[in-house]
Amino acid sequence: xxxxxxxxxxxxxxxxxxxxxxxxxxxxxxxxxxxxxxxxxxxxxxxxxxxxxxxxxxxxxxxxxxxxxxxxxxxxxxxxxxxxxxxxxxxxxxxxxxxxxxxxxxxxxxxxxxxxxxxxxxxxxxxxxxxxxxxxxxxxxxxxxxxxxxxxxxxxxxxxxxxxxxxxxxxxxxxxxxxxxxxxxxxxxxxxxxxxxxxxxxxxxxxxxxxxxxxxxxxxxxxxxxxxxxxxxxxxxxxxxxxxxxxxxxxxxxxxxxxxxxxxxxxxxxxxxxxxxxxxxxxxxxxxxxxxxxxxxxxxxxxxxxxxxxxxxxxxxxxxxxxxxxxxxxxxxxxxxxxxxxxxxxxxxxxxxxxxxxxx
Amino acid sequence: xxxxxxxxxxxxxxxxxxxxxxxxxxxxxxxxxxxxxxxxxxxxxxxxxxxxxxxxxxxxxxxxxxxxxxxxxxxxxxxxxxxxxxxxxxxxxxxxxxxxxxxxxxxxxxxxxxxxxxxxxxxxxxxxxxxxxxxxxxxxxxxxxxxxxxxxxxxxxxxxxxxxxxxxxxxxxxxxxxxxxxxxxxxxxxxxxxxxxxxxxxxxxxxxxxxxxxxxxxxxxxxxxxxxxxxxxxxxxxxxxxxxxxxxxxxxxxxxxxxxxxxxxxxxxxxxxxxxxxxxxxxxxxxxxxxxxxxxxxxxxxxxxxxxxxxxxxxxxxxxxxx
Numbered sequence: 001x002x003x004x005x006x007x008x009x010x011x012x013x014x015x016x017x018x019x020x021x022x023x024x025x026x027x028x029x030x031x032x033x034x035x036x037x038x039x040x041x042x043x044x045x046x047x048x049x050x051x052x053x054x055x056x057x058x059x060x061x062x063x064x065x066x067x068x069x070x071x072x073x074x075x076x077x078x079x080x081x082x083x084x085x086x087x088x089x090x091x092x093x094x095x096x097x098x099x100x101x102x103x104x105x106x107x108x109x110x111x112x113x114x115x116x117x118x119x120x121x122x123x124x125x126x127x128x129x130x131x132x133x134x135x136x137x138x139x140x141x142x143x144x145x146x147x148x149x150x151x152x153x154x155x156x157x158x159x160x161x162x163x164x165x166x167x168x169x170x171x172x173x174x175x176x177x178x179x180x181x182x183x184x185x186x187x188x189x190x191x192x193x194x195x196x197x198x199x200x201x202x203x204x205x206x207x208x209x210x211x212x213x214x215x216x217x218x219x220x221x222x223x224x225x226x227x228x229x230x231x232x233x234x235x236x237x238x239x240x241x242x243x244x245x246x247x248x249x250x251x252x253x254x255x256x257x258x259x260x261x262x263x264x265x266x267x268x269x270x271x272x273x274x275x276x277x278x279x280x281x282x283x284x285x286x287x288x289x290x291x292x293x294x295x296x297x298x299x300x301x302x303x304x305x306x307x308x309x310x311x312x313x314x315x316x317x318x319x320x321x322x323x324x325x326x327x328x329x330x331x332x333x334x335x336x337x338x339x340x341x342x343x344x345x346x347x348x349x350x351x352x353x354x355x356x357x358x359x360x
Numbered sequence: 361x362x363x364x365x366x367x368x369x370x371x372x373x374x375x376x377x378x379x380x381x382x383x384x385x386x387x388x389x390x391x392x393x394x395x396x397x398x399x400x401x402x403x404x405x406x407x408x409x410x411x412x413x414x415x416x417x418x419x420x421x422x423x424x425x426x427x428x429x430x431x432x433x434x435x436x437x438x439x440x441x442x443x444x445x446x447x448x449x450x451x452x453x454x455x456x457x458x459x460x461x462x463x464x465x466x467x468x469x470x471x472x473x474x475x476x477x478x479x480x481x482x483x484x485x486x487x488x489x490x491x492x493x494x495x496x497x498x499x500x501x502x503x504x505x506x507x508x509x510x511x512x513x514x515x516x517x518x519x520x521x522x523x524x525x526x527x528x529x530x531x532x533x534x535x536x537x538x539x540x541x542x543x544x545x546x547x548x549x550x551x552x553x554x555x556x557x558x559x560x561x562x563x564x565x566x567x568x569x570x571x572x573x574x575x576x577x578x579x580x581x582x583x584x585x586x587x588x589x590x591x592x593x594x595x596x597x598x599x600x601x602x603x604x605x606x607x608x609x610x611x612x613x614x615x616x617x618x619x620x621x622x623x624x625x626x627x628x629x630x631x632x633x634x635x636x637x638x639x640x641x642x643x644x645x646x647x648x649x650x651x652x653x654x655x656x657x658x659x660x661x662x663x664x665x666x667x668x669x670x671x672x673x674x675x676x677x678x679x680x681x682x683x
Contacts, residue, residue, distance in 0.1 A: 028465070028468065032468065032469065032472035033472070080452055082452070082456065129659075133659070133662065133663050137662075137663045137664050138664070139659070139662035139663055139664070139669075140662065140671070142397075142399070142452050143604070143605075143608060143658070143662060144659055144662060146399075146601055146604070147601075147605065147655040147656075147658055147659045148655075148659070150598060150601065150652060150655045151652045151655050151656060151659075153652075154648045154649070154651055154652035154655075155648070155652070157648050158646070158648040158649070286456070286460065289453070289456055293453065325471055325472050325475070326468070327467065327468070327471055327478075329463075329464045329467035329468050329471075329478070330464065330468055331464070332460055332461075332463055332464030332467075333460075333461060333464030333465050333468055334464075335460055335464070336457050336458075336459075336460030336461030336462075336463075336464055336465075337457070337461060339453060339456055339457035339460060340443065340454065340457035340458075340461065343449070343450065343453035343454070343456075343457060344443035344444070344447075344449035344450060344451075344453045344454035344457055345442075345443050345447055345449055345454075346449065347447055347448065347449065348447050
């Protein structure tokens with residue numbers, strides 16, 4: 001096994017893999033007869049330059065921080081939680097139930113924390129069963145979490161088309177939640193303080209996501225529990241020999257992972273949309289896998305990777321307006337290629353780069 | 361008599377809905393028996409469904425479409441192998457990547473080629489696989505009981521359905537009656553033994569993932585050029601994952617996997633049949649619940665509350681030759 005210097009491992013390798021993903025995406029753009037340079041320029045402008053674009057970028061970033069953290073915490077214990085999509089979906093259910101039940105009774109100061117707790121709790125519970133099955137019955141967590149994504153989707157179709165559906169509406173969505181359940185928008189806060197601010201969906205869930213990063217960092221790298229979790233991830237037999245209760249750790253790790261994924265709903269439902277619509281998770285849970293891989297499952301890396309994906313999402317939306325033949329799905333392609341090159345083929349350049357560095 | 365015909369129709373629909381599950385589950389079975397996890401069934405299914413419909417629409421020939429679909433899915437299988445076998449990448453991540461790439465690329469290319477919002481044009485009668493009438497189905501249909509079974513249920517399916525039904529005994533024979541099959545099973549249980557016998561672990565596993573691609577390719581072509589008449593975005597709609605569930609449910613063995621596919625296909629067929637029907641005592645049929653049953657029963661099976669799921673021992677671990 002070749003070992004690389006730290007700067008090459010943390011800087012050069014991710015950059016090489018990322019470049020390769022963009023290179024292949026560029027080739028696809030060229031193949032369908034558009035100009036890749038123009039496409040990337042549009043994306044960058046759409047993500048950072050245009051008025052209000054940064055707000056949208058950070059709004060997407062918020063989703064990706066939560067789902068990326070969720071994948072990372074589980075991954076520290078070598079658990080592959082690909083159920084972020086379903087857990088976020090259930091998180092939405094938790095938040096929306098609290099709001100629909102209490103938004104006419106409680107003031108915002110009580111309702112919002114309760115709704116956030118509801119999102120985290122429901123997300124955690126949806127991860128509890130796969131986690132418990134992995135720990136105590138040895139069922140493969142990847143398979144169970146995939147199955148739970150589909151079960152969640154089926155459940156939501158019946159709930160949003162039935163008991164939760166807005167009265168007198170045929171589209172599968174809930175009624176709007178009352179103002180007491182809505183997280184303030186950043187542009188409203190800005191205006192209240194006398195700044196001019198463009199209207200964007202960016203809301204207080206963004207600082208909450210950054211707080212979650214800090215929390216995860218402290219938990220994993222600064223507590224006994226975190227140490228035990230990382231030990232478990234390195235070697236389960238060694239951890240068990242050292243007296244770490246592996247099964248309980250697995251269940252708790254999945255609970256935390258699910259709670260983080262569930263909090264994605266805080267941004268979408270309490271923050272931006274103020275209601276729950278069918279498929280509001282829109283694949284953000286899966287993107288969390290890419291974010292965690294790019295960010296090397298470290299909170300700082302996750303913030304950077306989430307920002308990258310936020311920019312890709314927002315910039316990708318801009319592609320729709322500028323090109324006739326490029327649509328949002330280009331974003332999916334880029335995302336898939338990033339997962340391929342920086343995840344599955346992450347080690348491709350390592351031996352080659354190791355040789356090159358030794359020679360030089 | 362009317363009930364009898366209704367049952368025949370339901371079983372007929374079961375067969376049609378099971379066919380892609382059977383092909384994909386067999387694909388997963390071959391790959392996983394060789395020790396390579398295949399989460400990417402869904403992506404291969406989707407990509408090949410697009411490829412076959414696109415080529416059939418451009419050339420007018422469903423057979424060329426089928427060949428292209430097989431080529432595309434085999435290429436994706438080889439890519440999976442390149443990541444997981446050659447570079448020892450995480451097999452699950454590679455599969456997830458293939459799924460996401462497929463769902464993006466099919467729409468991007470679809471819009472670029474056909475400019476119809478990601479669909480292919482609707483395929484005409486000659487551009488897709490039509491029903492094959494088996495010999496004498498017309499004459500025998502008058503025979504009571506057996507006649508309708510033969511004419512409605514067994515005859516009149518498209519070529520890929522028969523290929524799916526043929527694939528099961530072929531794969532069973534390959535796995536349990538040939539040297540290649542013996543080695544394939546061994547490489548999923550104990551690759552070191554295969555290696556010390558002087559057989560290449562890498563090449564065996566590559567053949568497994570590429571074979572898996574072949575089967576997914578047929579399934580994809582079936583979706584868009586036989587079952588449906590053209591490609592629509594996300595048309596695989598989780599079938600690859602249901603196939604994965606069926607493969608686990610059938611404990612990685614061809615005949616039980618076939619039965620699991622038929623069961624899951626039956627659930628889907630009955631859900632479609634019960635849409636909007638009022639059942640006695642229950643009220644409106646719980647269609648969504650029936651549709652998620654395959655996932656629920658698979659989780660229960662995995663939990664080991666009934667039966668026991670025994671995956672191949674070396675599943676998911678890349679092979680490192682000792683130095």
